[in-house]
Amino acid sequence: MDGTQQIALSGVSLTNIQKSYGSRVVLAGINMELAQGELLCLLGPSGCGKTTLLRILAGFETPSSGKIVLNGIDVTRLPPNKRRMGMVFQAYSLFPNMTALQNVRFGPRVRGAGSTASQLAEAERLLGMVGLAAHVQKFPHQLSGGQQQRVALARALAVKPDILLLDEPLSALDAKVRTQLRSEIRRIQKETGITTVFVTHDQEEALSISDRVAVMNEGHVLQIAAPATIYQEPANAFVARFIGAGGVLQGRTEGNSVRAGSILLPANAAAALPLGTDVELFLRPEHVTLHVTDSAGAVRADVTEQTFFGSLTRIKLGLHDVPQGEIWADIPSDRAAHFAPGAPVWASWQPESPRVLAR
Amino acid sequence: MRARLSLFNWAIILLAALFFFVPLIVTGVFSLWQGGNRYGFSAYLLLLNTSGFWASLWLSFRLAVETILLSFFLLVPSMIFVHLKAQWLKPLFEFISNLPFVIPAIALIDGLTTLYTGPAWLISTPNYLVIPYVFLALPYAYRSIDVGLTTLDVKTLTEAGQSLGAGWGRIIFWVLLPNMKAALIGATLLTLTIVMGEFTFASVLLFHTFAVFINDTGQNAITEAAALSLFSFLITWLFMLGVLISGRRNPANLGGAH
Numbered sequence A: 001m002d003g004t005q006q007i008a009l010s011g012v013s014l015t016n017i018q019k020s021y022g023s024r025v026v027l028a029g030i031n032m033e034l035a036q037g038e039l040l041c042l043l044g045p046s047g048c049g050k051t052t053l054l055r056i057l058a059g060f061e062t063p064s065s066g067k068i069v070l071n072g073i074d075v076t077r078l079p080p081n082k083r084r085m086g087m088v089f090q091a092y093s094l095f096p097n098m099t100a101l102q103n104v105r106f107g108p109r110v111r112g113a114g115s116t117a118s119q120l121a122e123a124e125r126l127l128g129m130v131g132l133a134a135h136v137q138k139f140p141h142q143l144s145g146g147q148q149q150r151v152a153l154a155r156a157l158a159v160k161p162d163i164l165l166l167d168e169p170l171s172a173l174d175a176k177v178r179t180q181l182r183s184e185i186r187r188i189q190k191e192t193g194i195t196t197v198f199v200t201h202d203q204e205e206a207l208s209i210s211d212r213v214a215v216m217n218e219g220h221v222l223q224i225a226a227p228a229t230i231y232q233e234p235a236n237a238f239v240a241r242f243i244g245a246g247g248v249l250q251g252r253t254e255g256n257s258v259r260a261g262s263i264l265l266p267a268n269a270a271a272a273l274p275l276g277t278d279v280e281l282f283l284r285p286e287h288v289t290l291h292v293t294d295s296a297g298a299v300r301a302d303v304t305e306q307t308f309f310g311s312l313t314r315i316k317l318g319l320h321d322v323p324q325g326e327i328w329a330d331i332p333s334d335r336a337a338h339f340a341p342g343a344p345v346w347a348s349w350q351p352e353s354p355r356v357l358a359r
Numbered sequence B: 001m002r003a004r005l006s007l008f009n010w011a012i013i014l015l016a017a018l019f020f021f022v023p024l025i026v027t028g029v030f031s032l033w034q035g036g037n038r039y040g041f042s043a044y045l046l047l048l049n050t051s052g053f054w055a056s057l058w059l060s061f062r063l064a065v066e067t068i069l070l071s072f073f074l075l076v077p078s079m080i081f082v083h084l085k086a087q088w089l090k091p092l093f094e095f096i097s098n099l100p101f102v103i104p105a106i107a108l109i110d111g112l113t114t115l116y117t118g119p120a121w122l123i124s125t126p127n128y129l130v131i132p133y134v135f136l137a138l139p140y141a142y143r144s145i146d147v148g149l150t151t152l153d154v155k156t157l158t159e160a161g162q163s164l165g166a167g168w169g170r171i172i173f174w175v176l177l178p179n180m181k182a183a184l185i186g187a188t189l190l191t192l193t194i195v196m197g198e199f200t201f202a203s204v205l206l207f208h209t210f211a212v213f214i215n216d217t218g219q220n221a222i223t224e225a226a227a228l229s230l231f232s233f234l235i236t237w238l239f240m241l242g243v244l245i246s247g248r249r250n251p252a253n254l255g256g257a258h
Helices: A050-058 A100-111 A116-129 A145-158 A175-192 A203-209 A227-232 A237-242 A268-272 A333-339 B007-032 B042-049 B051-085 B087-102 B105-115 B126-151 B154-163 B168-179 B181-197 B200-204 B210-220 B222-249
Strands: A012-021 A024-034 A039-043 A065-070 A085-088 A163-167 A195-200 A212-217 A220-225 A247-254 A257-260 A263-266 A278-283 A289-291 A299-308 A312-319 A325-332 A344-348 A355-358
Touching: A012 A050, A024 A050, A024 A220, A039 A050, A039 A203, A050 A085, A050 A163, A050 A195, A085 A145, A085 B154, A100 A116, A100 A145, A100 B168, A116 A145, A145 A163, A145 A175, A145 B154, A175 A203, A195 A203, A203 A227, A212 A227, A212 A237, A220 A227, A220 A237, A237 A247, A237 A278, A237 A355, A247 A263, A247 A268, A247 A312, A257 A278, A268 A355, A289 A325, A299 A333, A312 A333, A312 A344, A325 A333, B007 B042, B007 B222, B042 B051, B042 B222, B051 B087, B051 B126, B051 B154, B051 B168, B051 B181, B051 B210, B087 B126, B105 B126, B105 B200, B126 B181, B126 B200, B154 B168, B168 B181, B181 B210, B181 B222, B200 B210, B210 B222
Parallel strands: A039 A195, A039 A212, A085 A163, A163 A195
Antiparallel strands: A012 A024, A012 A065, A212 A220, A247 A257, A247 A278, A247 A325, A257 A263, A278 A355, A289 A344, A299 A312, A299 A344, A312 A325
16 A cells, blocks of 8 residues: 555554644544454534544544554555445435445445456345345335445445444434344444444444443543443543433532532442542432332432333432432332322432542 | 316416417428428428538537537536535536626627637637537536536535545546436536527627528528428427436436335
8 A cells, every 4th residue: 555654453543633623623632442343432412523533534534633543554644445444324325326236336346356246246245144135136215214224334344344434324214223223233243343433422322332432522532431331430420421311419528428418428439539529429310219218328309200211210309408410210110100299209329339520 | 196187277288388389380381381382391302402401400419519528527527526525616606607697699709709719620610619608508507417416415425435445537427427317418408409509609700500500591591491490499309308218217316215
């Protein structure tokens, strides 16, 4: 490859990637390493820079500074058609004038990879792999949205990419198809062992599909970790708020507790911070137990809201003497009648459950 | 369910048909008139044997093809570029494409003859007409191509092509142009029609195109002129029919089935 330089050994390495449009900083020095065969989700709210980072990886955008190394080769300034990256887009991107088979064969054809017969055979195999063996001769307008994205996935895989880039590929699909297709993407990714970067703003999608999740906000990567770690041990208040549901209470550390108003909330994590530190206490709804009568270690609260989710009902609680913040609790829906809005309840949790982060 | 047309709708259709067909029928009958009560095809036979007929027809057709090719060569890449990278230039393109509506043909000719110097094969031959013809057809060609590009997700298709390893040539010829077929055919038809019927430029610059031939013939032989007018109509209709057939045979459909 002309103009490239041998740097690292394998996988993908992003070093101090920065991107600015005028005075607006979109990416502020992103450093990231992806292992060979890993699926990493870039997760964050709209405008956090995740799509820009993916487009920089693909070569559609040039970073203002920084370096991208792919399988030991610096590809920072390489145009997209010279990189070996397969991409599935958020918008339907199949070529309307080509059948599913022709779409999948497009990449190998322009790259001159193999004979026509072998290109067609490989395209058919890939379409079979994504469950579209019966639709190879259909044009995009004859396929559903989910089928089109499957073809797009097969097309991206056909070029045998070093890295697969998925830019919110499921966001245009309905919920049922989305769940089904994301499982298939994960299965195929594991089967092929291709290093994959998946951009999404859907935390459930990110947590269910990834080896690791990178949570981004305002051009920064706030935390990169396994989904369970991100959920259970958020690195800061933004990640704690963005990932999963949970109650947040403000207070000050006091030994193994956090004092909010006149109430002492048990939280072992508070002991790690100096006495009197202003903190936020994060508590997942599944960690909270509700009682209809006073119970040892429980705090008094009032039910403010009930939300029915089918098998579970989420109860929102306001604490006495704590004007800011609330606690959430998920309980089986058949018990929800005991906790009607306005009813007094007692909430308890294990002291090791809350996450305590300095404000 | 097919909607039923009311009496009023039929009356409008009948009026429109009369407005359109009566002049054609009368012209057709007149073209067959051989004086007195005699009718026949002598005007048509005479035309076919007239020395300038085939030469002028061929010249206009050739100029139309050259105009179409040059228009596409200039417009397609630049408009793709604007759609992809420089949307802010679009108002400027719109403005330029509308200039032919406000600049009179005679002013354009004067401007061109003052400005352009060049090799004899261009300046001293009918090829010179291609330059004003491109300008003349610009509003129609621009609008058609713009509609074609707007209905496509050019950015995503281009990036999809690039991510698969395609360069600009393949993206334009394998991906974008085939999906703009209807728009390109529309631009072709409009340009063809304009050039085949263009009179002022050719007449002032003394080139003997088909429109000039029709005018000259009309001054000397009126039934032949009527026959010629019908003949030029027929040519346009044939082109249109071909365009419709080819457009229907392989339409570029966008979107999904569900």
